[in-house]
Amino acid sequence: MSGLSVSEYPSHLKSCEVYHRVGGYPRANTPDPWHFAYLHGTARTVESLGTKWAPSPTYGSRLVDELSKMRGMKADAPGASAEMASIEVNGKKIGEGPLVDGTVLAPVRAVGEALGCRVGWNQQTKTASINGVTVPGELIGGSAYVYVRAVAKAAGAIVKWDTKERKVLISD
Known part of the structure; x- marks a missing residue:
């Protein structure tokens, strides 16, 4: 409105x-x-x-x-035209995520587990959590994607962005 x-x-x-x-x-x-x-x-x-x-x-x-x-609606998986960024945790590539308005969305389970975190999903509210902290995001192709900085903050990790390589570097 x-x-x-x-x-x-x-x-x-x-x-x-x-x-x-x-x-x-x-x-x-x-x-x-x-x-x-x-x-x-x-x-x-x-x-x-x-x-x-x-x-x-x-x-x-x-x-x-x-x-x-x-x-409860699910968004379609990002199309081939979507800008993607590579995501690394402690030097190991764990996946890719769409780059949306200057922010990378990361697959919450992959990043959370790579950081040794407890990953949760609330089916009723359709929200993910890292170590009990709800993290904002959205469903893409049936998987929860969250803002990579929110995951890192909840996990106590550090995030760096490599513009040239279009890569998110997360370290704990």
Whole structure:
């Protein structure tokens, strides 16, 4: 929703603002048809959005279900056109990762195990962890990839970048 003014929101998003007390709602002396003082702050959860104004009582639950589906989606493996960087741990190549906006994503299990760390996966939240520390990343081709510096930090390792060789050097 960022970058849009309230007047540009689809009507159902504008309604969410009324319920959740954001965007300056409720507004006084406004012709906005979505401004109903009795709705202000009445939905405490997304699931409860269907109890007042939505087209069905299951509206909020359906929104939650759709969000859950989106969270479980997997991105495709990086294509041949994706820039890749080699990843070494203690002088041994352990794999490659895509270079995205100047940051290398690394296969969390390969890097974590090469550093002797405990690698975890939370299926419910779709997040990886190194030694119990959650590390940000994404699913690529069914595997968890995380920001290489986040893995190194969680493992207490040092990261260096070799621009010429397009190589991440990790040492513990």
